[in-house]
Amino acid sequence: MTDSNLPSVQLAEAVAGQIGQLRRLLALAPPHEAAQILAGVLDYDTGILGEATQLVETGSRFAKVHSEHGVLPPEVWLALGRAANELDSVGRDLAEHTDTIKQVAKPTAPSSRPTAAPVASAMVIRRRR
Numbered sequence: 001m002t003d004s005n006l007p008s009v010q011l012a013e014a015v016a017g018q019i020g021q022l023r024r025l026l027a028l029a030p031p032h033e034a035a036q037i038l039a040g041v042l043d044y045d046t047g048i049l050g051e052a053t054q055l056v057e058t059g060s061r062f063a064k065v066h067s068e069h070g071v072l073p074p075e076v077w078l079a080l081g082r083a084a085n086e087l088d089s090v091g092r093d094l095a096e097h098t099d100t101i102k103q104v105a106k107p108t109a110p111s112s113r114p115t116a117a118p119v120a121s122a123m124v125i126r127r128r129r
Contacts, residue, residue, distance in 0.1 A: 019048070035105035044095045053087040060084050 003009060026037045044050040060080035067077040 032105055032107055035101050039098055039102045039105050042091075042094050042098050042101065044091045044098070049087070049091050049094065053084060053091055056080060056087055057084040 004013070022037065022041075026034055029037060040046075041048045044053075060077060060083075063072050063077035063080045066072040067074045
């Protein structure tokens with residue numbers, strides 16, 4: 001059982017609560033604001049995803065040491081290591097698209113000429129079936 005009086009446990013609970021609040025705000029945000037939120041979350045160098053990946057990597061190192069001493073089963077270490085690797089892979093894949101999301105986040109000046117309506121990609125159209 002965790003001691004919820006420890007500052008580190010309280011911090012983890014507060015961060016989880018703030019991420020939940022950010023998720024709810026993202027769901028309600030207008031497109032340019034939602035794009036700004038996503039760009040900040042997905043920025044692998046400074047965003048939440050990169051920090052979460054590093055946190056899981058640190059947890060994996062913790063589990064390695066404790067599994068070597070018999071405190072944790074080795075499966076815990078392996079699972080955390082696998083999770084860290086997967087998060088890293090996902091973060092690198094998403095990094096390719098972060099600049100595109102940042103472009104949506106920038107407010108554009110109104111144009112004097114009419115713009116064409118955006119066209120959904122084939123992938124988006126298929127998902128609507």
